[in-house]
Amino acid sequence: xxxxxxxxxxxxxxxxxxxxxxxxxxxxxxxxxxxxxxxxxxxxxxxxxxxxxxxxxxxxxxxxxxxxxxxxxxxxxxxxxxxxxxxxxxxxxxxxxxxxxxxxxxxxxxxxxxxxxxxxxxxxxxxxxxxxxxxxxxxxxxxxxxxxxxxxxxxxxxxxxxxxxxxxxxxxxxxxxxxxxxxxxxxxxxxxxxxxxxxxx
Amino acid sequence: xxxxxxxxxxxxxxxxxxxxxxxxxxxxxxxxxxxxxxxxxxxxxxxxxxxxxxxxxxxxxxxxxxxxxxxxxxxxxxxxxxxxxxxxxxxxxxxxxxxxxxxxxxxxxxxxxxxxxxxxxxxxxxxxxxxxxxxxxxxxxxxxxxxxxxxxxxxxxxxxxxxxxxxxxxxxxxxxxxxxxxxxxxxxxxxxxxxxxxxxxxxxxxxxxxxxxxxxxxxxxxxxxxxxxxxxxxxxxxxxxxxxxxxxxxx
Numbered sequence: 274x275x276x277x278x279x280x281x282x283x284x285x286x287x288x289x290x291x292x293x294x295x296x297x298x299x300x301x302x303x304x305x306x307x308x309x310x311x312x313x314x315x316x317x318x319x320x321x322x323x324x325x326x327x328x329x330x331x332x333x334x335x336x337x338x339x340x341x342x343x344x345x346x347x348x349x350x351x352x353x354x355x356x357x358x359x360x361x362x363x364x365x366x367x368x369x370x371x372x373x374x375x376x377x378x379x380x381x382x383x384x385x386x387x388x389x390x391x392x393x394x395x396x397x398x399x400x401x402x403x404x405x406x407x408x409x410x411x412x413x414x415x416x417x418x419x420x421x422x423x424x425x426x427x428x429x430x431x432x433x434x435x436x437x438x439x440x441x442x443x444x445x446x447x448x449x450x451x452x453x454x455x456x457x458x459x460x461x462x463x464x465x466x467x468x469x470x471x472x473x474x
Numbered sequence: 475x476x477x478x479x480x481x482x483x484x485x486x487x488x489x490x491x492x493x494x495x496x497x498x499x500x501x502x503x504x505x506x507x508x509x510x511x512x513x514x515x516x517x518x519x520x521x522x523x524x525x526x527x528x529x530x531x532x533x534x535x536x537x538x539x540x541x542x543x544x545x546x547x548x549x550x551x552x553x554x555x556x557x558x559x560x561x562x563x564x565x566x567x568x569x570x571x572x573x574x575x576x577x578x579x580x581x582x583x584x585x586x587x588x589x590x591x592x593x594x595x596x597x598x599x600x601x602x603x604x605x606x607x608x609x610x611x612x613x614x615x616x617x618x619x620x621x622x623x624x625x626x627x628x629x630x631x632x633x634x635x636x637x638x639x640x641x642x643x644x645x646x647x648x649x650x651x652x653x654x655x656x657x658x659x660x661x662x663x664x665x666x667x668x669x670x671x672x673x674x675x676x677x678x679x680x681x682x683x684x685x686x687x688x689x690x691x692x693x694x695x696x697x698x699x700x701x702x703x704x705x706x707x708x709x710x711x712x713x714x715x716x717x718x719x720x721x722x723x724x725x
Contacts, residue, residue: 286570290545396477396724415724419597
């Protein structure tokens with residue numbers, strides 16, 4: 274059984290549907306006992322870092338998440354909250370990954386094809402894989418991302434995307450995995466990544 | 475590099491796809507989920523479902539439809555048509571929609587854009603604008619599916635909406651829609667080159683060259699079309715193969 278952590282940063286339903294398409298049962302819960310005993314934990318999220326962290330703290334889910342021993346997959350805001358600090362609302366985060374989360378600086382809009390807008394919305398490539406999450410995946414692979422903040426490259430970087438500058442499309446440290454993009458919305462490539470996570474022993 | 479997006483649009487009435495569709499490979503051409511699945515398998519980057527159901531009562535079928543789409547489709551999708559309240563949107567997002575598009579209701583009550591952006595984030599608020607070039611050479615905002623003219627310039631409303639929190643603009647040119655003579659390059663370019671958010675061009679797609687033009691000449695971030703895909707005049711795999719030498723496209 275996979276536990277999907279329930280908190281105030283939605284898009285939980287899409288993750289559950291994606292696991293369902295892969296034939297995996299999951300439960301959306303904020304119950305500490307259920308989360309602790311799950312085979313794997315998914316920590317999704319779309320929204321603002323500050324209220325999300327506050328919500329986790331009020332329910333002591335912050336301490337629970339960092340103490341988990343089974344494979345944990347953070348998605349989007351989940352990845353950002355697993356870092357040390359986010360510029361969004363000047364928020365202290367969980368500190369699983371020793372990375373700072375910063376806002377993209379939009380480049381001035383001008384003619385030509387090198388215009389950068391914020392948020393980044395759409396399909397971009399991931400490359401430079403350093404995690405079992407990306408087994409059996411083309412290199413590069415196309416994934417769908419929607420975000421205004423990013424974690425820089427660092428020692429835990431497990432895949433890279435280039436938007437304005439190269440950043441951590443994925444992070445991994447021990448049993449903690451995280452992706453900035455949405456595997457549940459990333460077509461066949463996303464399904465492969467979720468399958469790889471499910472298959473981790 | 476971020477890819478340019480190809481977005482098929484499905485018009486939905488009472489939970490079914492409307493406009494004639496002649497796909498032989500799907501069992502039920504009226505079922506939006508089957509058509510959406512087919513497009514998704516063919517390489518569509520995103521889908522837009524536009525609900526044109528007339529009555530509020532029948533709109534409840536939309537939530538059921540969103541659930542089925544989300545359960546079956548593994549690419550992002552936007553739902554639009556008649557959305558006028560935060561509660562409508564919450565229900566759609568909770569059931570798996572990635573974004574919603576707002577049009578007339580947002581123009582009449584711009585606070586709606588801000589409320590939606592504050593509640594759910596600007597990334598899920600798509601502002602749809604129907605625009606028409608008048609004899610004075612300016613592009614004006616039209617409401618209610620193009621039936622009502624306003625005196626507001628399209629660029630002014632787009633700027634205001636982005637400032638209020640719209641995360642994307644879906645721009646449909648009424649001059650071009652249905653002509654198959656190409657997208658409106660001037661107004662699309664004007665918006666895409668001056669707004670800090672992505673612009674989806676809509677209306678006028680007839681050939682693959684038209685997509686190349688709107689990406690290269692107008693800097694559109696995405697291009698939306700309906701009938702050329704529904705009637706199989708252009709196949710999505712062929713279109714993406716054609717575009718590959720010119721713009722960054724997802725393979």
